[in-house]
């Protein structure tokens with residue numbers, strides 16, 4: 316009898332606890348949207364990751380990098396195309412800041428996560444987890460969809 | 472009096488040195504900048520299917536993009552736009568066009584890898600490359616610039632490069648340069664204009 320009661324109490328506690336957890340993650344957070352990696356032939360050793368990152372915190376957040384077990388290295392990059400000469404450069408960014416309430420868009424021809432030396436097959440069958448790292452220690456795990464570039468063009 | 476003369480001479484020397492250094496800097500910059508009125512021209516490079524000689528393509532429209540496969544953002548963007556354009560064309564039109572991807576990274580882009588890469592985008596694309604000197608000469612002819620950049624990451628070097636897609640007409644003349652991320656439908660329109668000429 317005693318055992319049953321305590322078990323019941325435990326369950327109630329568990330429900331309360333998980334409720335707290337859920338409400339936490341719904342409130343202040345970093346929200347991500349449209350995370351995708353353009354599909355590429357398996358022999359390619361550099362891929363790009365794109366997504367929209369919205370800062371729902373009340374303070375500025377500084378993205379300082381990313382990591383993934385699927386790649387040897389992930390680097391923050393910005394592509395800059397000179398309008399006049401059409402010369403394109405990929406510039407490594409140590410940090411990118413996102414003001415409170417703002418959305419940072421990583422898009423083809425702009426910011427991207429440079430995904431180097433895949434350790435596993437990157438194909439449309441699976442989601443690719445990448446952890447976004449912020450300067451203040453905050454981390455956000457994001458699952459990226461792999462899809463053909465064509466779909467991105469069609470969506471525009 | 473004599474002292475004044477020496478000071479003036481010294482100042483002029485310093486000024487000369489300063490100007491000289493500025494000019495050297497400027498020259499460095501122009502070496503990287505893009506040829507204003509490129510003329511294009513014939514070239515011979517290698518592909519998985521043997522020698523690629525532009526002369527063999529008289530009578531066809533040739534579309535050329537300079538890039539490298541270790542380029543995850545700009546190159547796939549432009550190749551996808553090109554592919555979208557090619558997908559709009561019918562088989563007869565396609566048979567009169569040869570799109571090529573010219574790798575400026577022969578060190579990492581083997582002919583097999585290059586072929587594998589371009590075929591992912593479009594079946595009619597051919598990947599070509601060659602030795603560094605030949606590539607540099609071809610790039611100069613087309614007004615394409617590129618520069619190797621050694622980054623901080625261990626991923627190896629990057630190559631900053633022009634992102635034009637060049638159109639060479641049936642007579643082997645460079646006619647158009649489509650800028651980065653050109654509207655595929657606009658490319659189709661231009662391509663059809665040249666096919667109907």
Ligand SMILES: [Cu+2]
Pocket residue numbers: 392393405427428429543544
């Ligand atoms: Cu990059």
